[in-house]
Amino acid sequence: MTVEVLEDGRKRIAAPLSEEDVRALHAGDVVLVSGPVYAARDAAHKKLVELLDAGGEFPFDPMGQIVYYVGPTPERPGHVIGSAGPTTASRMDRYTPRLLELGLKGVIGKGGRGPAVRESLKAHTAVAMSALGGGGALAALQVRSQRVIAFPELKTEAVREIVIEDLPVWVVADCEGRDFYVEATAPWRRDDLLPESFRSGAKAPLD
Amino acid sequence: MGAVRELDASAITEAVRDLCIRINYEVPEDMVAAVKRAREAEESPVARQILDLLVKNQELAAEGEYPYCQDTGYTVVFLDLGQDVHVVGADLSDAVDEGVRQGYQEGYLRGSVVGEPLFERTNTGDNTPAFLHVRVVPGDQVRIQVDAKGGGSENKSRHAMLKPSDGLEGVKDFVLRAVAEAGPDSCPPGIVGVGVGGNFEWSAILAKRALLRKVGQPNADTRIAELEAELFELCNALGIGPQSLGGTQTVLAVHVETMATHIASLPVAVNIECHAHRTGTKVL
Numbered sequence: 156m157t158v159e160v161l162e163d164g165r166k167r168i169a170a171p172l173s174e175e176d177v178r179a180l181h182a183g184d185v186v187l188v189s190g191p192v193y194a195a196r197d198a199a200h201k202k203l204v205e206l207l208d209a210g211g212e213f214p215f216d217p218m219g220q221i222v223y224y225v226g227p228t229p230e231r232p233g234h235v236i237g238s239a240g241p242t243t244a245s246r247m248d249r250y251t252p253r254l255l256e257l258g259l260k261g262v263i264g265k266g267g268r269g270p271a272v273r274e275s276l277k278a279h280t281a282v283a284m285s286a287l288g289g290g291g292a293l294a295a296l297q298v299r300s301q302r303v304i305a306f307p308e309l310k311t312e313a314v315r316e317i318v319i320e321d322l323p324v325w326v327v328a329d330c331e332g333r334d335f336y337v338e339a340t341a342p343w344r345r346d347d348l349l350p351e352s353f354r355s356g357a358k359a360p361l362d
Numbered sequence: 363m364g365a366v367r368e369l370d371a372s373a374i375t376e377a378v379r380d381l382c383i384r385i386n387y388e389v390p391e392d393m394v395a396a397v398k399r400a401r402e403a404e405e406s407p408v409a410r411q412i413l414d415l416l417v418k419n420q421e422l423a424a425e426g427e428y429p430y431c432q433d434t435g436y437t438v439v440f441l442d443l444g445q446d447v448h449v450v451g452a453d454l455s456d457a458v459d460e461g462v463r464q465g466y467q468e469g470y471l472r473g474s475v476v477g478e479p480l481f482e483r484t485n486t487g488d489n490t491p492a493f494l495h496v497r498v499v500p501g502d503q504v505r506i507q508v509d510a511k512g513g514g515s516e517n518k519s520r521h522a523m524l525k526p527s528d529g530l531e532g533v534k535d536f537v538l539r540a541v542a543e544a545g546p547d548s549c550p551p552g553i554v555g556v557g558v559g560g561n562f563e564w565s566a567i568l569a570k571r572a573l574l575r576k577v578g579q580p581n582a583d584t585r586i587a588e589l590e591a592e593l594f595e596l597c598n599a600l601g602i603g604p605q606s607l608g609g610t611q612t613v614l615a616v617h618v619e620t621m622a623t624h625i626a627s628l629p630v631a632v633n634i635e636c637h638a639h640r641t642g643t644k645v646l
Contacts, residue, residue: 175365198483210575228432228472237413237470238423238432243547265514266606267546287412288514288549288605289638290419292428311472325607343601345489346552350596352531353538 161187167321171219172260174280180326182333186284187321192223192263194301194315196242200250201307203314207253214305214314217257223319224264226311227301228291236298236317238291241265244283248272255279267336268328276330283328297322363535367444367502367646371452374441374504377644378461381508383469384436385640388427389420393614393639395413396577400551400604400611406622413551416604416637429445429635435510437492438570444501445468455494462521463488472514495567504646509574515552515636518544521566524628533558533630534593540632546606549636554597554616557631559623569633572617576642581618590616599617604637 159167168176170190180186193215195203206213212259224244228237244264251262252275260281265288268276276283286294297319305314327335346354397420401413423430438456443449449457449613464474466489475485475490499505520540524532537556545548580587593616603609614637623629 160391226432226472226474228429228434229470231427231470234427237472238429238434240432242433243517245547267545285546285605286395287415287419288546289431289512289636291414291432292422292430293415293419294432295428297423310487311474312485325605336606339408340545340601340603340606341608343603343608343610345599345601348596348599349530349538350534353542 159280159313170221172221174260175220175261177282177330180328180329181331182335182338184326186324186326188221188284188324189320189322190265191316191318192221193225194223194225194317196224196226196312197246198309198312199306199314200247202235202309204250204253213257215316219258219260221261221263222254222259224262225317225319228311234295236295237260238295239298239317240291240294241286241288244268244285251275255281263322263324267330267334272292273328273332273334276328277332280330282326282330285327286322286324298328310331324339366446366448368448368450369504371449371454371457373646374449374454374457374506375452375461375464376460378439378507378508378646379465379468381506381644382462382465382471382510385456385508385510385642386434386469386471387391387423387426389423389430389639390641392577394420396614397637400614404604404609404611406603406609408607409603409611412604412607412627413611429471430640431512432472433474433512433514433638434466434489435512435640436475437489438509438511439492439494440507440509440571440574441494441496442499442505443496444503445498446502447504449470452495458492458494459490462490462492481590505643506646507574507641507643510640512549512636512638515548515634518548519569519631520635521631522629523562524630526626526628528628530589532628534596536630537593537616538596538600540634542600542602544634545602548634549638550602550606551604551611551614552637554593554613554633555633555635556593556616556618556635558629559619559621560629561624562625562629564621565629565631566633568619568621569631572619573633573635577639578615586618586620590618594619
């Protein structure tokens with residue numbers, strides 16, 4: 156069991172995660188994450204899935220691991236990394252179930268996940284977390300090392316192994332299918348102040 | 363008509379370079395003040411903690427070691443070129459791109475631009491090209507405003523060609539819907555830039571320009587200023603809050619710009635800005 160519960164209620168985990176670890180994490184938990192995580196975002200996900208389709212070897216063993224959706228800024232001399240906050244998670248929705256099938260147990264990004272990913276998190280007992288969106292400078296302080304392990308030509312989007320220590324995140328979609336964004340925002344919504352046309356959704360959708 | 367003033371393009375390059383670096387580390391004072399106002403007004407304890415973290419992130423970035431956000435943006439440059447200025451030594455757009463190139467490399471900023479969107483999507487490595495808007499204005503000065511715009515919030519921006527009969531209510535509805543759908547992905551609390559009128563492309567440019575006003579400075583037209591105040595209240599009634607974890611402070615300001623339009627049209631564009639609002643201006 157690697158989930159430690161701190162006095163203030165926060166939890167502390169270290170990758171790789173077991174199914175038991177994942178089950179101990181619930182929507183809304185504040186979690187400090189340590190260990191190696193694997194940086195990959197849009198272009199890297201596309202390449203990783205193409206690699207799988209072609210029967211190639213994955214650049215790391217995904218079993219129990221966490222993928223962090225991040226494209227850091229270049230590190231200054233003497234620093235291990237530049238700013239390193241999360242990017243929007245839902246852009247990876249198309250690829251995430253495929254990685255969860257391989258045994259990936261966690262993802263860190265920002266923002267919610269679509270229904271297919273939430274179902275996949277349930278089916279494969281995995282967890283989606285959000286780090287502080289736009290908090291790239293603060294996130295950098297939690298990074299101990301990084302090295303590019305695949306696709307260096309993608310520059311900031313290369314796949315990296317990043318060792319973090321106590322990166323604070325929120326559990327936003329857990330393995331029971333809960334979506335924390337819905338739960339967290341609902342009590343604050345003032346429907347009494349919002350126009351009827353908006354509440355009823357009478358107008359055509361945006362997209 | 364004044365005498366023609368010669369301006370070496372290198373001065374433009376230098377100004378763009380310096381602005382690119384400065385704005386990615388030092389959040390402008392009006393934005394710092396807006397986040398502090400939100401911290402005072404916020405009712406959710408969790409949201410107040412998040413706003414405290416954003417203040418810490420601002421302070422850390424200002425030390426000059428780590429940019430405020432890892433998405434150091436693509437570079438929008440609004441350049442007002444006095445019609446009595448003659449730029450010499452290089453092409454104007456090359457001079458701007460060179461400023462971006464130098465700024466992003468010397469400032470340890472991220473190259474976040476692919477040179478081509480559909481096929482190779484190869485990162486250009488130096489954040490070029492800039493997205494340059496040139497306007498010729500009276501006078502013999504050059505005013506350069508740089509905006510480092512994050513992709514996450516830009517992705518949540520929306521555009522519609524409404525019908526004139528949709529009117530004011532239709533515009534309000536559309537803005538609210540855009541902010542509601544953006545949710546956590548646009549890194550709230552931020553600024554909502556709204557462009558109403560013009561045509562397809564001008565409404566979007568108006569919305570972008572609206573973002574670059576001092577945060578919370580109302581439109582000079584009192585009817586538009588009232589609309590901004592109402593939209594501000596409505597957006598915050600959505601309850602999204604900082605990081606979309608619930609709260610009363612979803613947006614820091616709503617800025618609306620309007621212009622003439624066709625008798626058949628009511629274009630509206632909503633350009634969403636995150637809390638990583640990075641803009642600065644230099645006049646040459």
